[in-house]
Amino acid sequence: MKEVKRIMVAAAAAVMALTAAGCSSSSSSSSSKSSSKVYKIGICQLVQHEALDAATKGFKEEVTKELGKSHVKFDTQNAQGDSSTATTICNNFASENEDLILGNATASLQAASAATKSIPILGTAVTNYQVALNLKKFNGTVGSNISGTSDLAPLDKQEKMIKDFVPNAKKLGILYCSAEPNSKYQADEVAKYAKKDGLKVTEYTLSDTNDVNSVTQQAASASDVIYIPTDNTAASCAKTINNVALKAKVPIITGEEGIMSKCGVATLSIDYYGLGKQTGKMAVQILTGKKKIAQMPVQYYKNPVKEYNPTICKKLGIKVPAGYKAYKN
Known part of the structure; x- marks a missing residue:
């Protein structure tokens, strides 16, 4: 009888030990899940227009897909085309000690760069990082706490499109905002390529959105x-430009x-949504410690596409050359 009691006590003890171990394991797992990192990402988009909107969307979707919705928190803000507002936004991101800052467009990248030298900064929809950051030397890698993606399509191929669509052109006007160094x-x-092709080139610069109509008319x-x-x-005022040019x-x-x-x-087009996703992949590598941002070269969008606008080409009576894909809204 005593032997039976000893066996029962031992069995009960074993069950209690297993139960305790199970609770401990469950508690440990729950604790680990609750303490999982939530990454804070500040996004400063310079202005609202189709290209930049697509880049922000692609970036957020890629980061969320890789890290999980519950492990990332975005603070997305729009500077409404104002550089001083971008500065304020990025200074706030820095004071809030975000884990990473995305500067969407050149002025946003510049504002983020001025705001912090320690928080990782990625740019997207930035044409030329050397120009944007006023770098004396640039071998493809910015170094320090900055990297990102460029939206630059080959400029020599863009210039060739002028002759493709307007073969008898003699006078080229280049229209851009003087406040945007990458546009300059x-x-x-x-202009260099056009002059080699025998075109007379004149630059027409906008100071801001207020003189778009008058400068476009010139x-x-x-x-x-x-x-x-x-x-x-120009992107934010494209409809105004079109009214004048048409x-x-x-x-x-x-x-x-x-x-x-x-x-x-026509354009030599890149996919800004794809560019944003490309930037998102870089962000994940930085946040998870797989790569150091100081060692990450600036990345470029591969395989830009020759596109034409069927509606405007028809209105202007332009014959579309071979090799161009029709734009579909």
């Missing part, structure tokens, strides 16, 4: 064709699809 860089490069009245680079001011029957070649969709005849 693109304008200068395209460009349209004196040009056979207009080129607009990846310029945020009336003057002057075709426009653009640096990106969003502008072309509203006022251009």
